[in-house]
Amino acid sequence: MKSIVIQQPNTLVIEDRPLPTPAAGEVRVKVKLAGICGSDSHIYRGHNPFAKYPRVIGHEFFGVIDAVGDGVDTARLGQRVSVDPVISCGHCYQCSVGKPNVCASLVVLGVHRDGGFSEYAAVPAKNAKVIPDSISDKHAVMIEPFTIAANVTGHVSPTEQDVALIYGAGPMGLVTVQALKGVYKVKQVIVVDRIDERLEMAQRSGADWVINNGNQSLPALLEEKGIKPTLIIDAACHPSILQEAITLAAPAARIVLMGFSSEPSQIVQQGITGKELSIFSSRLNANKFPVVIDWLTKGLIDPDKLITHSFEYQHVKDAIELFEKDQRQCCKVLLTF
Numbered sequence: 001m002k003s004i005v006i007q008q009p010n011t012l013v014i015e016d017r018p019l020p021t022p023a024a025g026e027v028r029v030k031v032k033l034a035g036i037c038g039s040d041s042h043i044y045r046g047h048n049p050f051a052k053y054p055r056v057i058g059h060e061f062f063g064v065i066d067a068v069g070d071g072v073d074t075a076r077l078g079q080r081v082s083v084d085p086v087i088s089c090g091h092c093y094q095c096s097v098g099k100p101n102v103c104a105s106l107v108v109l110g111v112h113r114d115g116g117f118s119e120y121a122a123v124p125a126k127n128a129k130v131i132p133d134s135i136s137d138k139h140a141v142m143i144e145p146f147t148i149a150a151n152v153t154g155h156v157s158p159t160e161q162d163v164a165l166i167y168g169a170g171p172m173g174l175v176t177v178q179a180l181k182g183v184y185k186v187k188q189v190i191v192v193d194r195i196d197e198r199l200e201m202a203q204r205s206g207a208d209w210v211i212n213n214g215n216q217s218l219p220a221l222l223e224e225k226g227i228k229p230t231l232i233i234d235a236a237c238h239p240s241i242l243q244e245a246i247t248l249a250a251p252a253a254r255i256v257l258m259g260f261s262s263e264p265s266q267i268v269q270q271g272i273t274g275k276e277l278s279i280f281s282s283r284l285n286a287n288k289f290p291v292v293i294d295w296l297t298k299g300l301i302d303p304d305k306l307i308t309h310s311f312e313y314q315h316v317k318d319a320i321e322l323f324e325k326d327q328r329q330c331c332k333v334l335l336t337f
């Protein structure tokens with residue numbers, strides 16, 4: 001079989017590898033579709049601190065089970081599945097409090113272990129989530145990015161009355177907009193980015209007001225309208241954003257951080273405690289595949305609004321380069337296998 005391997009930073013090779021045999025408790029997935037994410041590009045370029053090389057990248061993938069290991073019901077053969085990339089031990093402290101996404105022995109497919117940019121992938125059977133027939137292949141491959149939004153919103157229980165402010169209209173900002181509008185029916189969702197084309201995408205995903213803070217002052221615009229956000233989500237992830245969010249937030253607001261910057265953020269405690277703000281962080285997803293499958297079944301979100309390109313896997317280098325270089329036109333890029 002062919003697998004897309006990052007042999008070392010900046011060296012991507014489509015290798016011929018032996019077909020994997022699923023171990024006990026695992027299934028083998030014949031991959032049909034996969035999605036390119038920022039972290040794939042970071043591993044390719046050597047910017048992901050968790051990655052070990054060589055690595056088959058890809059943690060957003062969909063396919064059909066074509067073999068099962070010992071102890072797995074053969075009734076699973078032929079099932080259409082999307083794979084949850086988060087592999088956890090199930091018994092450490094973090095797992096016991098419902099956070100398998102930060103398990104003490106966390107393994108993420110495509111990061112710590114070979115992932116889904118491959119014709120076949122062996123994965124734990126419980127990570128291969130069955131997709132109802134009503135959900136198309138293209139929607140099924142988009143479940144993982146939406147689980148990030150399910151995890152973010154799960155921390156803060158948005159309400160219709162919230163005034164939400166989202167920093168960043170990349171894929172992560174857009175999935176969050178769709179969750180806030182489509183699932184939680186938040187009346188006012190404001191999105192800020194520096195790229196007009198991305199802000200247009202945010203509008204198509206349901207944003208009520210978009211602001212380009214490359215040429216306008218976000219604090220001044222909010223002040224002028226007397227708006228104090230009650231829910232702020234940082235899906236742009238520059239270290240300077242946290243202090244701005246603290247300043248703009250309404251008393252009792254919630255702020256969710258998604259970034260992995262190693263640069264310090266300078267913040268003033270008084271701004272947090274004086275308004276009794278709650279600051280959350282969100283990483284990957286904690287068992288959110290069933291949540292997003294439910295959203296899709298009910299038609300509450302529309303992944304098509306994020307998909308801008310599709311390539312055959314043989315052209316993966318072109319696909320990743322386009323994804324990296326063209327933030328104006330490019331959002332989610334799919335690979336077909």
Ligand code: NAI
Pocket residue numbers: 037038148167168169170171172173192193194195198213235236237238241257258259260282283284285327
């Ligand atoms: P992206 O790079 O496509 O989007 C980020 C957007 O933020 C861009 O459109 C950019 O123009 C905008 N931006 C940058 N600085 C800004 C600022 N100061 N104000 C307003 N907009 C600004 O990235 P993507 O894929 O949407 O991911 C966003 C962030 O989320 C990344 O930092 C990524 O590492 C992180 N991430 C976190 C996850 C988690 O589970 N915590 C999962 C996936 C991504």
Ligand code: MN
Pocket residue numbers: 037038059060144145
């Ligand atoms: Mn992803």
Ligand code: ZN
Pocket residue numbers: 088089090091092093094095100103104105
């Ligand atoms: Zn664990």
